Amino acid sequence: MGKRPVILLGMALGLLWGAGLLYIGAQVFLPVPPPMVLAMALFPAGLVMLVMVGRLAQRRFFDDSTIDGAAFAPGSAGAIDQAVLTNTTEQLVLALMIWPLAGYVLGAGVVLALGLGFGVARVLFWVGYHLSPPLRGFGFAASFYPTVLAALWMLWRLLSGSFALPL
Template sequence: MGKRPVILAGMALGLLWGLGLMWLGSRVFLPLPPPMVLAMAAFPGGVVALLMVARLAQRRFFDDAIIDGQPFAPGSPAAIDQSVLTNTVEQLVLAAAIWPFAGYVLGGGVVLMLGLGFAVTRVLFWIGYHLSPPLRGFGFAASFYPTVLAALWVLWRLVTGAFALPF
């Protein structure tokens, strides 16, 4: 099988994962204040990012070729880790911009599922990338699409009047 079918299959599975997270999260009621739920949702992704930074620091410390901050060799395990970290930070920025309002409109359960799902799928993205770059498709899609779906769901509720802003 070529690279594109593997990536496409991962993307399709990632979309299904995202739909499942949205469905499951919409059925979870959390009697907690929104800031606490948002902090709980953000923490797992933060821990995964911390592990990625730590792994890169460990690679630099034990490799004389990169200990002084030299660029990583293209395609090297360290370069893959750097790419994974960069993409994870990009997605965490999206999460920080979208999840708070999504939690307000859709409920804390949705945001908590977004956070837990994000951490799991970022690790799968990281592992998949190291095994074979096309295998990263699922991890990427399964961490990105839920945020996209949450944003679209919020917009849908606002446009259809299913949620009214308190003005």
């Protein structure tokens, strides 16, 4: 199987993962205020990022060519780790722009599911990228699409009038 079909399959499975996360999260009622749930949801992502940053620091410490901050060689394990950390940071910034409102509109269970799913998906993205770059497709999609689906669901609820923000 070529690279594109593998990536496409991973993306399709990631979309299903995202729909499943939102469905499961919507079934869970948590009597927790949205700010606390957001903190709980971001914690798994924070742990994964902590490990990523630590791994990059370890690589640099034991590599004379990068110990002073030089770029990792293209295609090297260090370059992959750096790319994974960069993409994780980008996706977390996106999550920080969307998840807080999701807590109010879609419920605490959805946000907690987004956070837990994100942590798992980022690890799968990282491992998949090291095994074979096309295998990163699932982990990418499984952390990106749930946020996209949550944003679309919120917009639908807000625009259809099925949810009104308390002002």
